[in-house]
Amino acid sequence: MTAWARTAADGRLPYHLLIIGAGPSGLAAAMAAARHGARVALVERALFGGTCLSAGCVPSKTLIRTSRLYREMRDAEQFGGRTPDGISVSFPDVMKRVRNIRSRLSLQVSAERLTTMGIDVIVGEARFAGPDSVLVNGDVVRFKRALVATGARPRRLPVPGLEEAGYLTYEDVFDLTDCPKRLLVIGGGPVGCELAQAFARLGSRVAIVQDEPMFLVNEERDAAQLLSDALARDGIEIHLDTQTTRVHVEGKGTIAELVNSGNRSTVAVDRILVGVGTTPNVHGLDLEAAGVAYDDAGISIDDFLRTSNPRIYAAGDVCGETKFPHIESAAGRIVAANALFRGRQRLSRETIPWCTFTDPEIAHVGMYVTEARRRSIPVMTFTVLMHEVDRAVIDGEEDGFVKVHVRQGTGEILGATVVASHAGDLINEISLAMCAGLDLMTLAKVNQPYPTQSQAIRMAAGAYAASRRHPIRAWLTKKWLSL
Amino acid sequence: MTVHIGDEELLDRLERGAFGYFIEEMNPRTGLVSDTSREDSPASIATVGFALASYPVSVERGWLARDDAAARTLTTLRFFQGSKQGSDPDSMGNGGFYYHFLDLESGRRVWQCEVSPIDTTLFIAGALTAGAYFDGDAAAEVEIRRLARDLYERIDWEWARHGKTTVAQGWKPEAGFLHYGWEGYSEATLLYVLGLASPTHPLPPASYAGWTSTYQWERIYGEDLLYAGPMFIHQFSHAWIDFRRIRDPFMREKGSDYFENSGRAVDVQREYARRDPNGYGYGPDCWGLSAGAGPGFQTLHVGGRKRRFFEYVARGVPFGPDDGTIAPAAALASLPFRADAALSAVRHYIELYPEWADTWQLPSGFNRTAPGADSRGWVSTGTVGLDQGIILLMIENYRSGMIWELMRRASPIGSGLRRAGFRGGWL
Numbered sequence: 011m012t013a014w015a016r017t018a019a020d021g022r023l024p025y026h027l028l029i030i031g032a033g034p035s036g037l038a039a040a041m042a043a044a045r046h047g048a049r050v051a052l053v054e055r056a057l058f059g060g061t062c063l064s065a066g067c068v069p070s071k072t073l074i075r076t077s078r079l080y081r082e083m084r085d086a087e088q089f090g091g092r093t094p095d096g097i098s099v100s101f102p103d104v105m106k107r108v109r110n111i112r113s114r115l116s117l118q119v120s121a122e123r124l125t126t127m128g129i130d131v132i133v134g135e136a137r138f139a140g141p142d143s144v145l146v147n148g149d150v151v152r153f154k155r156a157l158v159a160t161g162a163r164p165r166r167l168p169v170p171g172l173e174e175a176g177y178l179t180y181e182d183v184f185d186l187t188d189c190p191k192r193l194l195v196i197g198g199g200p201v202g203c204e205l206a207q208a209f210a211r212l213g214s215r216v217a218i219v220q221d222e223p224m225f226l227v228n229e230e231r232d233a234a235q236l237l238s239d240a241l242a243r244d245g246i247e248i249h250l251d252t253q254t255t256r257v258h259v260e261g262k263g264t265i266a267e268l269v270n271s272g273n274r275s276t277v278a279v280d281r282i283l284v285g286v287g288t289t290p291n292v293h294g295l296d297l298e299a300a301g302v303a304y305d306d307a308g309i310s311i312d313d314f315l316r317t318s319n320p321r322i323y324a325a326g327d328v329c330g331e332t333k334f335p336h337i338e339s340a341a342g343r344i345v346a347a348n349a350l351f352r353g354r355q356r357l358s359r360e361t362i363p364w365c366t367f368t369d370p371e372i373a374h375v376g377m378y379v380t381e382a383r384r385r386s387i388p389v390m391t392f393t394v395l396m397h398e399v400d401r402a403v404i405d406g407e408e409d410g411f412v413k414v415h416v417r418q419g420t421g422e423i424l425g426a427t428v429v430a431s432h433a434g435d436l437i438n439e440i441s442l443a444m445c446a447g448l449d450l451m452t453l454a455k456v457n458q459p460y461p462t463q464s465q466a467i468r469m470a471a472g473a474y475a476a477s478r479r480h481p482i483r484a485w486l487t488k489k490w491l492s493l
Numbered sequence: 494m495t496v497h498i499g500d501e502e503l504l505d506r507l508e509r510g511a512f513g514y515f516i517e518e519m520n521p522r523t524g525l526v527s528d529t530s531r532e533d534s535p536a537s538i539a540t541v542g543f544a545l546a547s548y549p550v551s552v553e554r555g556w557l558a559r560d561d562a563a564a565r566t567l568t569t570l571r572f573f574q575g576s577k578q579g580s581d582p583d584s585m586g587n588g589g590f591y592y593h594f595l596d597l598e599s600g601r602r603v604w605q606c607e608v609s610p611i612d613t614t615l616f617i618a619g620a621l622t623a624g625a626y627f628d629g630d631a632a633a634e635v636e637i638r639r640l641a642r643d644l645y646e647r648i649d650w651e652w653a654r655h656g657k658t659t660v661a662q663g664w665k666p667e668a669g670f671l672h673y674g675w676e677g678y679s680e681a682t683l684l685y686v687l688g689l690a691s692p693t694h695p696l697p698p699a700s701y702a703g704w705t706s707t708y709q710w711e712r713i714y715g716e717d718l719l720y721a722g723p724m725f726i727h728q729f730s731h732a733w734i735d736f737r738r739i740r741d742p743f744m745r746e747k748g749s750d751y752f753e754n755s756g757r758a759v760d761v762q763r764e765y766a767r768r769d770p771n772g773y774g775y776g777p778d779c780w781g782l783s784a785g786a787g788p789g790f791q792t793l794h795v796g797g798r799k800r801r802f803f804e805y806v807a808r809g810v811p812f813g814p815d816d817g818t819i820a821p822a823a824a825l826a827s828l829p830f831r832a833d834a835a836l837s838a839v840r841h842y843i844e845l846y847p848e849w850a851d852t853w854q855l856p857s858g859f860n861r862t863a864p865g866a867d868s869r870g871w872v873s874t875g876t877v878g879l880d881q882g883i884i885l886l887m888i889e890n891y892r893s894g895m896i897w898e899l900m901r902r903a904s905p906i907g908s909g910l911r912r913a914g915f916r917g918g919w920l
Binding site: 085087088222223230231232235236239242243251269271272273379380383384388389390391392393395397398408411413418473477 | 605607663665666667668671672673677706707708709710711712713715717722746768770797798799801809811812813814
């Protein structure tokens, strides 16, 4: 606050980069800019770390970890162990761990720490006063470049009776003190699927409603199929291709009315969790004053993350982009480079993997086959089932696969999908190869310790290498060995 | 028990047994055929299509007199021709398509089912088979040809596309079009071929391109193939179309064809069975995951393992779902693609369940892990018309190529294939 007060007071030193929003994009941009010695201001109205830390990845993955522990306890016999008698879940203890982890990780992005990095931290609401200035707590702050990274909030679902009955979103589900006995999850995207599985494993009777014929609509059909099977194994009642048409309170419970291709049904629950996407936080910023174009889908940006005002950039959920924190961080770093050094870095050139942390996890990087075919790129996919991988068999984690897509006739990796217990880790080897421009043949030459689950990738590469063996060479080899 | 008869004798009994289903389960007044042999089963329009294609086979095999087969065919086609079409629930269909399941007596929709383009396709393929076979001058045969043509030409394929690239998977009076289409490799090749060839309401070539746009060419267990999990997907269109050495743009790009692709699908099925990752007791002669009946939705502890079982679902290889249920038709209907694998599997099944040789009608499914009447596990009750239909046609195609030949020379198949971009071979 001291630094902020001094800069605002003299008014002659506009910030090189002023950032609105201390989520992953804003923090990444602020830290990168500060490392270069730029004058940086970071304005945040609520919590540092953004949704990811307070109500996103950090609490949800913490909850998932505990839920996986309970699943493993119940499945102990499949590992030659004994299922403990009387397994019971202490939900307050589960949530206590969530809060502890959240507090611990928040220290890394505290205002104090950011200040020591040379970032002027300002707590307050920012709104644009003009094309090169914002108003914060009644003071005008000028900038040479600005980044809007105000994130998004849960999208509301216009279902009659839902508001009256009340519902949870990712913003408040981690404030629960009791585990709902019966939970309805509306939405079959990453958030809905992850939390449905976690709550089921923690003892809730969970039903999940998805208005598409499969979960995770952007993922491969086989991945979605395996996820459906996994959720069903956890005892989750699955309603695909189904809409929630009405909700009403009845006694102590809530009744949700569902319709599937004209067939009507109801489900009685205690709580409803809605995870149907987000709405960008574009209002209240006076973007018009800065000449920044936006609509309900978010702020419009180009591939360099510039808005319609070339001084102002935008990144993350406020642009309606894919909602993963590491993508936002990458975007933040690009903004710092482009804004401060007239850089020409493009977000589309980044190799960005993502992962849904269900069990099994579903990770992807690069192109999907449909996208490649739309661009008339001939594709060949090398598939390895996890039950072919010794370590996955040993670990009892055989559900899943590795699919590596290459340009047909070459080893150029176009993309990959991994469904496995640790898919989020496995995908990194492919991401590294793509980022470094390595082809699949090179991965075939990489030695790996045995046994590891990442051998699935080595096996896919090996299948590719075998496919490239020229018949004449094979014939010559055979001749040589017969001498 | 070992099946001590030669392959030809074995196939003859199985084919004749399958045909018996259509004699036993046909309603003589409407020509409709039950979906299953279970009591109170409604008719399935797809099963009617298989029945229509089976009558010419029965004539050639000497099981039915030609005029008897023509009379059964005529009864069926007249019933469909006289059916009410429209958007009200009392109709038998809409846009020239029909509801998936119909009351066996009245032809009225049951189970709030959908108007089904794919099941209508299988029905009309049967009608066109009859139209191609009954080429005589007798009044009945002339009428069969006319009705088959009229029923085909009144199908409004464009209506089923409802402004989108691909054909919708269904329509309901309560909900309109189901909001997903036939995309990605499936049994719907035949649908697009017939839709493209329509002289009245054809699909545009772009619809076929849209359908193939989500194809995935994969190497699985060392086999390069256009992937689809359930075996029936690799069989149903092949009952009517001879895909040997004809290729669309996708298969030209991959240097393969759909017939060889189905053979590779058999290889993947067998390799999955050999590996048997879930420990269900599969093996090289115990394979065949496909759509079919199952032990019912339940979770049981069997042999110290928690097992989930399903009802009638489309099981697939290698990504599942897999609950240990084998569909015998999946192996037997693979006869044209991998004869040795199909024959050794069916001999194995009959050794396991010798009572199947009483009727030579294979059940929809068996599961040696799920509890059943005896130590051999669960076996589905009754038989399913689709299973008997695909078994019959694929045995006949393997033995004589009769259905393929009929559809080559006297149907819209050739024209539809060309519009889809197929070249080479018999085209």
